[in-house]
Amino acid sequence: MSAASILCVEDEPSLRRDLVEELQDAGYVVYEAPDGRQALELLQTQQPDLVLCDVTMPDINGLELLKRLRASELPSAQVPFVFLTAHGQKSDLIKGREFGADDYLVKPVDFDLLLSLLRSRLQSVARARSRVQTELAAAQQQIEKLLSQSLMSSLSGRPALLAALQEAREPVDLLLLRPTELQYLDAARGAEHQQRSLHSFLASLRRIDAALDTRVFDLSPYLYALVIPRRPNREKLLRGLDALRDQQTRIDGAPVRLRTTILLAPYEPVPEVSVGAFLDETLVALHLARREGADEVVVLTPKATERMRLLRHVEEMLPQAIAQGELFLQYEPKLQLRDRRIIGAEALVRWHSPTLGIISPGLFIPVIERLGLIGTLTPWVLDRALAGLRTLRDRGHREIVVAVNVSGSDLKNGLVHAVTTALDRHGIPPQALEIEITETAIIQDLSDAAQVMRSLRDLGVHVAIDDFGTGHASLTYLRTFPVDSIKIDRLFVQSVDVSSVDQAIVSSVIALGSALGLMVVAEGVETESQRDKLSRLGCLHGQGYLFTRSLSLDQFEEMLKGRETGNGRRET
Structure with a gap:
C-alpha cells in the first residue's frame, strides 16, 4: 500500500522545514507550499490525502485557500x-x-499531537472510502444483475428475426455476432458469468453506435443477431466493430478476453429475396468466416457472397473431384535469366470443375488442408509429376528437374515414403526431383522439418525453400538445414526494378545464397525491366509470366524442343 500524502502550507520557512521533516520521518509523502497561491497551483496537479495549512499568510491566507478549494471542481476539493x-x-x-x-492545531506545534491527529483523520478517510467503494460495488453488481436479467429475458429467436426482416420497408443491415469465449465462460464459470459477459459485450457494441440499441436475437447458443438501419457510410461503424472483435472485459475483477467473429450482411426488402434463404446463406457465411479465422469484420458484399458460395461448393465437391480425376498438373518453367535456357519446371496442381470451370488453387488448396485431404493429394501430385518427367526423359530431355510443392502437413505425414515410392515407380533418379517447402511450413515445426529435409537429401532429392524472406527464421535454418536452393518471394520481385528497398533485400538474399553455395531463383518475374535488374544484382535464375504462363506437359515439351536446355545447378 502506498504512503499517504500531505500538503504542508506554511509561510514561515523554519517551521515549514520542521513540519516537513517530521512528516517525512513518520513515513508520509510531503508536498510543500509557502502560501495559499502556490498551494492552489500545486493542487491543480497533485491530489494529497490531507492538507495541513497555516491560517495567517500573506496574499491568500488559509481561510481563503480553503474557501476557494471547496468551491472548486478539483479532484481534491473535499x-x-x-x-x-x-x-x-x-x-x-x-x-x-x-x-x-x-x-485545527494551535501553535507552537506539538508534533506528537500533530501526528496523532493526522493518523486519526487519515484512518477515518480510509474507512469512509472503503465503505463507499463497497456500497458502489454492491450497487454495480445489482445494476449488472438487473441489466443481465433484462437482456436475457428480451432475447428473441429465429422466428422473431425472420419477422423483423420481413417487416423491413427500407434496406437494413443484419449484424451477426459469434463471441467465441462465451461458451468457455459458461462451462468454466457458470451461466451467470456468461450472461454478464454477454451484457458487457453488447454494452460495448451499443457504445459504438446509438442505433444499435435495439432488440437482440438469440439464434443459438453463443450466436446473436441485430437488425440495424442502413448507413450511407459504414466506416465509423466498421472501425468500432473491428475494435470489438478482440476486447478485454472484467468479470468479478478477473480479466476476460472476448474474441468475436462479426459479419455484416446488407438486406434489401424485395419480393424476389427469400428472407429464410437470406438468413441461411448469411449463417453459412459466418460459419465459413469463423473457420477461416477472419481477422476483420466480414461485410457480405455481392463479391464476398459469391466467394462464400464458391467456397461452400468447393468443400462439397472436392472429395469427389479428387476421386473422379478432375485435378491435373501444369508446369511453370524455370530458366536462366541471362540466356533463357530452361533448367526445369515447377509442377502446379489445377482443378477443372465441370460446373465451375477452372478453380484457383489459392481457393481449393486451403480447403484440402482443412479437410485433411492433403495426405491424398501430395502423393498424387508426386506420382503425376514424376510420370510426366518420365515421359520427358524418355524423349531425350534428361537434364530437366521437376519441383513439387509440399505443405506443412506433409512434413508430418510420410512425405519421405511418398517421395521414395514415386521415384521407384517411375524409375526417376532422385537428383531430378526437387521438393519445395515454404518458409512458413518450416518454422511451424523446425524439428520435423529438419528431419524430413535431411532424409530427402540423403536420398539425393534437392530441397528448396519457397517464398524465402516472408518468414521469421531464414538465417537460422539456412545455416543448419540441408538446403540446395532458395526462391525469392514475388513480393520482393514485383518492384525490384523501381524500389531501392526491394533491391537491397534481393541483393542481400543473392549474396547470402552465393556465400552458402545455394541456387537462387526469383519468382514472379513479369517484365524485362525486372529481369534486367535481377541479372545485374547477380540473380541467375527465375520463373514467371515474362517467359510463359503455366503449361500442359505437351506444351512444356514443345517449349523444350524450341530451346537449348541447361542444368544451371551447382554440383552436389
Whole structure:
C-alpha cells in the first residue's frame, strides 16, 4: 500500500522545514507550499490525502485557500483540511468550520499531537472510502444483475428475426455476432458469468453506435443477431466493430478476453429475396468466416457472397473431384535469366470443375488442408509429376528437374515414403526431383522439418525453400538445414526494378545464397525491366509470366524442343 500524502502550507520557512521533516520521518509523502497561491497551483496537479495549512499568510491566507478549494471542481476539493493557528482565535475557528475545515492545531506545534491527529483523520478517510467503494460495488453488481436479467429475458429467436426482416420497408443491415469465449465462460464459470459477459459485450457494441440499441436475437447458443438501419457510410461503424472483435472485459475483477467473429450482411426488402434463404446463406457465411479465422469484420458484399458460395461448393465437391480425376498438373518453367535456357519446371496442381470451370488453387488448396485431404493429394501430385518427367526423359530431355510443392502437413505425414515410392515407380533418379517447402511450413515445426529435409537429401532429392524472406527464421535454418536452393518471394520481385528497398533485400538474399553455395531463383518475374535488374544484382535464375504462363506437359515439351536446355545447378 502506498504512503499517504500531505500538503504542508506554511509561510514561515523554519517551521515549514520542521513540519516537513517530521512528516517525512513518520513515513508520509510531503508536498510543500509557502502560501495559499502556490498551494492552489500545486493542487491543480497533485491530489494529497490531507492538507495541513497555516491560517495567517500573506496574499491568500488559509481561510481563503480553503474557501476557494471547496468551491472548486478539483479532484481534491473535499480533501481533509487541518488548520494551524498561532492564536486559536474564535472567529477564525468558526469561519474555518463554516468553510469546511476538519480540525485545527494551535501553535507552537506539538508534533506528537500533530501526528496523532493526522493518523486519526487519515484512518477515518480510509474507512469512509472503503465503505463507499463497497456500497458502489454492491450497487454495480445489482445494476449488472438487473441489466443481465433484462437482456436475457428480451432475447428473441429465429422466428422473431425472420419477422423483423420481413417487416423491413427500407434496406437494413443484419449484424451477426459469434463471441467465441462465451461458451468457455459458461462451462468454466457458470451461466451467470456468461450472461454478464454477454451484457458487457453488447454494452460495448451499443457504445459504438446509438442505433444499435435495439432488440437482440438469440439464434443459438453463443450466436446473436441485430437488425440495424442502413448507413450511407459504414466506416465509423466498421472501425468500432473491428475494435470489438478482440476486447478485454472484467468479470468479478478477473480479466476476460472476448474474441468475436462479426459479419455484416446488407438486406434489401424485395419480393424476389427469400428472407429464410437470406438468413441461411448469411449463417453459412459466418460459419465459413469463423473457420477461416477472419481477422476483420466480414461485410457480405455481392463479391464476398459469391466467394462464400464458391467456397461452400468447393468443400462439397472436392472429395469427389479428387476421386473422379478432375485435378491435373501444369508446369511453370524455370530458366536462366541471362540466356533463357530452361533448367526445369515447377509442377502446379489445377482443378477443372465441370460446373465451375477452372478453380484457383489459392481457393481449393486451403480447403484440402482443412479437410485433411492433403495426405491424398501430395502423393498424387508426386506420382503425376514424376510420370510426366518420365515421359520427358524418355524423349531425350534428361537434364530437366521437376519441383513439387509440399505443405506443412506433409512434413508430418510420410512425405519421405511418398517421395521414395514415386521415384521407384517411375524409375526417376532422385537428383531430378526437387521438393519445395515454404518458409512458413518450416518454422511451424523446425524439428520435423529438419528431419524430413535431411532424409530427402540423403536420398539425393534437392530441397528448396519457397517464398524465402516472408518468414521469421531464414538465417537460422539456412545455416543448419540441408538446403540446395532458395526462391525469392514475388513480393520482393514485383518492384525490384523501381524500389531501392526491394533491391537491397534481393541483393542481400543473392549474396547470402552465393556465400552458402545455394541456387537462387526469383519468382514472379513479369517484365524485362525486372529481369534486367535481377541479372545485374547477380540473380541467375527465375520463373514467371515474362517467359510463359503455366503449361500442359505437351506444351512444356514443345517449349523444350524450341530451346537449348541447361542444368544451371551447382554440383552436389
